[in-house]
Amino acid sequence: MIKILGILTISFLSVTLYAQEQEEKESITTVLDEWHKAASDANFEAYFSKMTDDGVFIGTDAMENWQNSEFKEFSKPYFDKGKAWSFTALQRNIYVNKAMDMAWFDELLDTQMKLCRGSGVLIKTDNGWKIAHYVLSIAIPNENVDVVVSLKKAKDSVITQELKAN
Structure with a gap:
């Protein structure tokens, strides 16, 4: 009887943890989709509200390694013109740590x-999930x-040469 209760308890905990992980993944999906939509809508405040204050955005150019404040400064003119960028996820994989x-x-x-x-990487804050690090790269077919x-x-x-010199 004790063995059966132990198995039932472990099964219940596994199902509960799985459900919690799925809930977190749905929340993360919402954050990422809203973040991309905010860029598409040129909504500066909504876009940057999804990132941590010390967030990093790595762009497609070799020299685009933006700390949040620099990225805000760089991207503000695009948002102000009403034309930022438009990204739509076609496929996404999300992984959550045990904690x-x-x-x-x-x-x-x-x-x-x-x-x-x-x-990228997201961290869970008191205000929900926030993007702490994002890397964008252009997909190039091997051929x-x-x-x-x-x-x-x-x-x-x-x-x-410039980087080696520094």
Whole structure:
């Protein structure tokens, strides 16, 4: 009898934890979808309210490693013109740690740059889930990598030399 109660208790806890994890993933999905929508709507305040104050945005250019305040400054003119960017998730994978206070994800996006990949980290705050780190990259088919490398070779060489010099 004690064995059966133990098994039932473990089963109940497993189901409860699974349900809680699914609930957190739904909340994270909502945050990410609202974040992308805020950019599409050029809603500066809504967009940056989804990020932590010390959040980081890594863009597609080699030199785009934006701390939150710098990213706000860079992107404000785009939002002010009513044209920021439009990303729609086509596929998304979300992973939550056991404490359910940190999550990481990757997403395939439909954008004005065609297919892109986004990935990042969210932390759970007193105000809900916030994006702490986001990386955007352009998805390049393997068969096109040589062409892309050729196109960016000169600029990459300059940047590489500058970075090695520092």
